[in-house]
Amino acid sequence: MDQPINSSSKKWDNIEEVYQAPDFPVKKGTVVEVRVETETSIEKFDQGTYSTDVIFHNWMYIYNDRRIKPFKLVSYECLGTGFQAKLLFVKKSKTVDELKLACQDILDVYNYFGIQMISWVNKKV
Secondary structure, eight states: OOSOOOGGGOOOOOHHHHEEOOSSOOOTTOEEEEEEEESSOOTTGGGSTTOHHHHHHHOOEEETTEEEOOEEEEEEEEOSSEEEEEEEESOOOSSOOHHHHHHHHHHHHHHHTTOOEEEEEEEEO
């Protein structure tokens, strides 16, 4: 699934309706399990170039002109209509919610390919 859907039929999800911030402190060494539910299957998407595990593996953000890679992907499992991933934090900003930034990026990619996200839940492992 390397082709976007027709731009006139795209629906863009609102991160505030999807993302649940962690209710626990996230710091260096914390392992977070991310569970995402989608309206439709992501199995075909995850067989393409932009698969979710590849996004997590390569994900970083820019802060003060530096590229920050805050976590390592420990495990990833496609669950049909969603996924479960475990992320090990190797760096943690005191001012940035890296999970929310990652959620927004994956949300945008999914929406670009016509996949709607229902929920993103963070759980401490």
